[in-house]
Ligand SMILES: CC(=O)N[C@H]1[C@@H](OP(=O)(O)O)O[C@H](CO)[C@@H](O)[C@@H]1O
């Protein structure tokens with residue numbers, strides 16, 4: 046093993062002894078990084094800092110990111126996830142090492158793990174290499190402390206530089222990392238300028254006959270008392286065409302992060318968030334999660350109930366699909382296939398069955414992956430245009446580099462020869478969309494602006510959007526078991542493979558219901574087994590979920 050030198054060894058030993066893993070603690074790099082109660086996160090965060098710095102060294106000094114957040118989880122939790130140099134999630138191939146490092150029991154064990162991994166990966170330590178890690182955190186009280194811990198971890202790889210980008214939404218940091226490594230402008234101001242300018246371009250391209258009054262109708266945004274609300278307040282003056290009211294804005298004293306508010310709460314509970322009430326009945330509302338990488342829309346149905354009409358990630362996806370396909374068809378109409386058209390729609394098992402049916406009826410290829418953005422994103426990258434969404438509101442639209450460069454040459458060709466033509470305008474709309482929607486990860490701010498621009502383009506109310514299809518009633522439950530990892534799934538998590546016999550029992554329950562569908566899987570972020578059920582009525586979906594939850598309890602205790 047090449048000796049990295051005394052300085053490097055000492056730095057690793059020192060930092061490992063500063064943040065030892067307590068007896069009995071175990072960290073696991075789950076669906077979205079390490080997560081636990083904030084006050085217990087220091088060992089995992091420090092070691093994630095080491096991993097991020099090593100990743101940057103491995104990639105020749107390209108910028109890598111680290112976000113300190115626990116997203117929609119309670120305010121006392123915190124977490125950390127690593128952003129790869131392309132702006133996406135850290136390569137899955139590095140997760141086993143991250144797990145092993147986070148749990149290394151002694152400073153010496155940690156040192157040996159780093160040395161062995163560096164050797165296996167061909168990473169040269171301790172000499173003239175460079176590494177840079179961009180850091181951000183959300184608004185949690187433990188964030189500042191954990192950011193400092195992360196910096197210590199990063200600095201333990203000699204030659205690394207940690208850059209604190211401040212309090213940001215998770216998608217802002219992903220965007221910054223991607224842009225930086227592409228040699229593009231990458232500050233927060235650049236991000237704000239890009240999304241607000243491309244939004245303005247899209248509005249300018251709205252057909253004259255469409256109801257411009259729709260946007261003057263109020264939009265109320267639930268910021269989950271997190272960072273998304275604060276950033277939205279910051280850009281609101283640049284969105285003068287929208288009448289936006291921010292509630293649960295994240296301002297001091299307004300409420301507790303994610304407590305009875307935010308996209309996760311709204312989507313799972315199907316009731317309106319705190320701070321909303323009867324006076325908001327019928328108004329178009331949107332909800333972000335605590336780190337603003339999820340977006341759902343909703344409307345309070347009646348003054349006498351807390352129930353909402355939910356417009357979830359599946360319906361946002363459907364709206365994006367309709368708009369992009371329509372513009373693509375216009376551009377390609379005359380010059381057949383002037384733009385590449387491999388169009389992929391990616392969902393998970395949690396997608397409402399009615400949405401999948403709707404998309405298939407449009408003649409689209411719908412593919413399924415396991416839960417977790419890293420899987421959906423990876424799949425979407427295989428297409429010229431890859432659209433993915435989780436039902437919970439995390440998703441985006443990815444355009445391949447080739448698609449964007451063909452689109453750029455096409456728009457300049459049109460501007461000199463065919464300016465103002467229908468085709469030219471459709472191409473410009475697509476180009477503005479590639480600029481508006483975050484290419485690194487799902488982004489509530491940019492996603493919301495695209496939704497607003499499309500509703501305006503179509504002259505649609507929230508009702509028109511809701512009417513695309515009717516969701517099948519569904520129910521989600523959590524079951525506490527001794528060891529959730531006993532459940533092994535297959536077929537994009539739609540079938541249980543182990544323990545044997547469990548799938549047959551689920552099938553038997555499902556067989557009792559009309560339009561019944563049900564699956565179970567171990568959560569990657571909580572110590573529970575999740576049960577999801579769909580059926581033709583809400584009451585039947587509840588009953589199916591409950592009976593399958595009982596089966597899981599019986600088998601796994
Ligand atoms: C049913 C559900 O909403 N699951 C969420 C949740 O993962 P679980 O592995 O189900 O705990 O958190 C993930 C990270 O935010 C998100 O990607 C995923 O969709």
Ligand SMILES: [Mg+2]
Nearest residue numbers: 116334336338
């Ligand atoms: Mg989130």
